[in-house]
Amino acid sequence: MIWLATLILSFIAFVIVVWVLMHLRRPRFRMDRGSFVKGLEDVITGQASDTEWRALLACPMRHDPKLEEMRQRCLNIEDSEYTGEPPYLFTEKGLRKLREIREQLIAASSNNEPKA
Numbered sequence: 001m002i003w004l005a006t007l008i009l010s011f012i013a014f015v016i017v018v019w020v021l022m023h024l025r026r027p028r029f030r031m032d033r034g035s036f037v038k039g040l041e042d043v044i045t046g047q048a049s050d051t052e053w054r055a056l057l058a059c060p061m062r063h064d065p066k067l068e069e070m071r072q073r074c075l076n077i078e079d080s081e082y083t084g085e086p087p088y089l090f091t092e093k094g095l096r097k098l099r100e101i102r103e104q105l106i107a108a109s110s111n112n113e114p115k116a
Contacts, residue, residue: 029059033067033109040074040102044095046087053078053089066108070101077101 039056042048048056057075061068081094088095 030063031056031059031061031067033064033105036061036067036070037102037105037109040098040105043089044098044102046089048089049086050084050089067105070105073101074098 036056039048039052043053043056057071057078061071077090077094077097081091081097082089083091083094090098
């Protein structure tokens with residue numbers, strides 16, 4: 001009789017755990033423009049490591065189409081200008097292109113701010 005009660009309670013506990021796990025939301029990582037600009041600044045100034053650069057571009061920015069466009073441009077720059085040599089991970093031409101992207105993001109962010 002005790003084994004039947006244990007079996008039933010175990011089954012109920014299992015069902016509850018499965019139900020809870022099915023209804024929990026997955027955590028989402030959303031990078032905002034300020035964080036992206038800060039990451040670019042770190043790369044441009046030679047303060048970012050290869051790991052930080054990879055983390056900056058790892059996640060698609062579906063929540064912000066302009067930011068996703070800039071991420072794609074950074075990936076294209078990486079294909080042609082990435083050296084991976086610290087402290088500067090890019091060639092001079094690559095750093096210049098990253099500065100342009102940074103300036104465009106800053107300009108786009110300031111244009112989207114609500115007027116007081």
